Amino acid sequence: MKISGAQLVIKLLERQGITQIAGLPGGAALPLYDALPGSNIKHVLTRHEQGAGFIAEGMARVSGKAAVCFASSGPGATNLVTAIADAHLDSIPVIAITGQVPSSMLGTDAFQEIDTFGLMAPITKHNWLVRSAEELLEVIPAAFRIATSGRPGPVAIDIPKDVQNQIIEIDEFPAPGEAMPLPQPTLAQLKEMEAMIAKAERPMLMVGAGVIQSNSSEALVALAEKLNIPAVSTFLGLSVFPHGHELHLGMLGMHGSKGNNIALEECDLLIGAGVRFDDRATGKISEFCPQAAVLHIEIDRSEIGKLKTPTLAVHADVGACIKALLTNCEPQQRIEWVSRIKWLNENHGIPLPTKQDLSNPYSLIKTVAEIVGDNTNVHTDVGQHQMWTAQVYPFVRDRQWSSSGGLGTMGYGLPAAIGAALADPERMALCISGDGSIMMNIQEIDTAVEHNLNVKVVVINNSRLGLVRQQQALFYQENFAAVNNKRTADFALMAQAMGANGFDLGKATDPLAMLTEALNTPGPVLINVPISEDEMVFPMVPPGAANKDLIEERKA
């Protein structure tokens, strides 16, 4: 059959099971967009290419499957870069496909020409500048294979316009690309792990996103319960343990609870399961878990020994390891250690207000969670609102949590929530944001309205870049510089201007009634919630300090 490069791309994406693509067309992507109508793929037009990248991330995080975004050359590609970098640092399988100027014009500084290959190389697992339509037969399946194999991550495919237009003759389509089999633990490794865990008096699990990726969240919780091993979660490992589980001490690191930090000081074995010992989690790493032997189970060989030298390293699928340990290990009690953990949780957890007060961020987040219930996927932007949510949101299942961890990208939340609403339409997509972050991609409310998506945005508004202000307050003698938005826009009105419902709790006579009404209003909704600029995220470990040297509260 005769087929053009562009038609081939669309056909191969269909065969990979892609049903929705977020993107924004332009000159160099016109043949791709010409091939879209009539396909089985629904295209979601965003208002900015960064939104398309984050929508793909949102879809991939909630579904666990690779997701695709489209952009044109030049500014289209550069606008995707931040989202692809975000996916790279958080190991999310996103496939970015960009148009490029015709091959004959490459290297001539043509209109909207940019070195997309060069820009994408450092922020992808692999990327291509496709030289001929025939190459697409290999490249598209390889893109899916690479994005989803081992430790997942983004890939980028740059396709010159003439390659999109090139007609080739093919006999059949290549097989869809699939994830490669994962390395398995050896029997010897399993025996070593079992012995190490059995011997430990005060073991501690450090649970990362690798556990979610390997579909072993339930097995991990079961293992912790069977062997009575308490656990801390990395920022991206949140939602593996149901909130409030008696063995779980919540998120570790810069904004982890004091009890969490004390437990890590005391543990004699740290089991890093699908983690990479990020500096926001470990604090000053030479002082992290000073008494502990380290068992590191990790799929990415280059993460083993990168920052923390393990006592025992197992380069294998963490899911396979957990399930084998769950089967093979004898139950253990560890009564003293578990009661110590309970005491730490009760006495040194995140301090919550005792009364409901919607101008208190913790109280607000807890109330929102109660109203929306468990059938909700939770997203945040980046800042204080993100850390408050990570500290206290009552997650009940994995993949319920979606936030920008490694790159810390303001503007992630709303488009990611749109992606989740598209990929998982049976659930509400909640986005908890701040007045700084929401402004970075607020235009995508228009996209949510176009598709009438069940997206609810709660803007916790202190008219400040709150987390920066907090650091200036604590570490720069309150020399507040460039953190005051002075007058923030009327976000409720902005939502209304784009056709969404907008609410402002600052204007409510009964804030709880308004919040309840807003969260029960169908379609896209934005709710502005004013809070005081003096609200801070505590505890806080000063950047570069050891976790044990956390600041518990602000000294008056």
Added chain:
Amino acid sequence: MSDFSQCAILELKVNNHPGVMSHVCGLFARRAFNVEGILCMPMQDKKHSKIWLLVGEDQRLDQITQQTLKLEDVLEISQHSASHPVFAQMMEFVE
């Protein structure tokens, strides 16, 4: 002749494909790992190339080797001591 005694030599077998050099060199640059010398030639089968890298032998060498192995087009890496003749012979052309 220059002193390579503090150096190691990495021998990479890679796909002979546009962009491979860029991926390899970019990786070393962005991870702040200095490359003293580089040599790249296609192998006889033309499908693969050999890249020889003269690098500082410090504690990060294992880490950069592991990162390099993650590159899709890098198929094999072996490490040689500084006594390997490949760069010593190259010196004739630069001195």
